Amino acid sequence: MPEEVQPDAPQSFEAGLQMLENIVKEMESGDLLLERALELFERGVKLSETCRKQLEAAESRVEILIRRAGEMQPQPFGDPKS
Secondary structure, three states, X not given: OOOOOOOOOOOOHHHHHHHHHHHHHXXXXXXXXXXXXXXXXXXXXXHHHHHHHHXXXXXXXXXXXXXXXXXXXXXXXXXXXX
């Protein structure tokens, strides 16, 4: 059985992704009661939000470092101009 997910617990980005992968695998098994599927979905949404915030924080840190270096202008990730 996959480990219990605690979205409020401090964790690394990588740990959050691993927990999300475990949730997806369990949900894809198809052998879940509706209540368990809803619980997993709710936990997955919370984890994905936590991971998204961690990515945004990392992006901000990279932009600050680039600005401090004065070598480049920060651009959003995925910008087709870069």
